[in-house]
Amino acid sequence: MTEEAAGAGDLVIDLSIVAGDWPTEERLAAVCKRAWAAAHKVASFNFQAGSEVSVVxxxxxxxxKLNKDWRGKNKPTNVLSFPASEPVEDVYGPLLGDIVLGFETISREADDLGIEFETHVTHLIVHGILHLFDYDHxxxxxxxxxxxxxxxxLSCLGIENPYADRPLVKDA
Structure with a gap:
């Protein structure tokens, strides 16, 4: 499914559900659009019109398998981001990269945190988007x-601070 993110410039989101008990493509596409629009609003990403991001x-x-192959960590994780290219003169695109989400880990984390699954997915998509634009931890x-x-x-989306119960620290 390919969708253009409303209110976020000319971006194409290529959404693929490959495996896992995910919500419908329609619901996930809406989550992706909202996450992108809020991220773009706050960060004002500089990208080429018609740029594309893939969400798997x-x-x-x-x-x-991806985590082992690309990061040398033989364990599942919630989200992986793969930037497609370096910016040219501070402009990203046309291929921004891939964001890959792991269903079981996300579902387990959402349960452990006592939050809605789609809220956690939204956070992880935002996290992945930031990685595509060279933010790191x-x-x-x-x-x-x-x-x-x-x-x-996330605040722009009415989502509470996911780090409220701990100090801001780098990812393990």
Whole structure:
């Protein structure tokens, strides 16, 4: 399914549900559009008109394989981001990259956090989008900036601070 993100410039979101017990494509497309529009509103990403991002919704087995192959970590995770190219003169695109989501991990985390599944998916899509635009969390200062961006973007969507119960720190 390919959708243009309303209110976020000329972006194409290519959504694929590959495996897992995901909500419908229609619901996921709406989540992707809302996440993108809020992220773009806050961060004002500089990208080429007609740029494309791929969102792949799959299961933990597929994410574990990608995580092992690309990051050397033989375990599933909630989200992986694969930027497609470096910006040219600070302009990204036309291929922004891929965001891959793991169903079982996301579902388990949402249950553990006591939040709605789609709320957690929204957060992870925002997290993935930020990675596509070179935000990172390897160093403490980068992690703090990225988490503050996530908090501000999610706030625009009426989603509470996902880091409220802990200090801002880098991902393990």
């Amino acid at each position: 919704c799959t299961n933990d087995a597929a994410v574990q 390897q160093e403490d200062d980068e992690a703090e900036l990225m988490e503050r961006m996530e908090i501000e973007i």
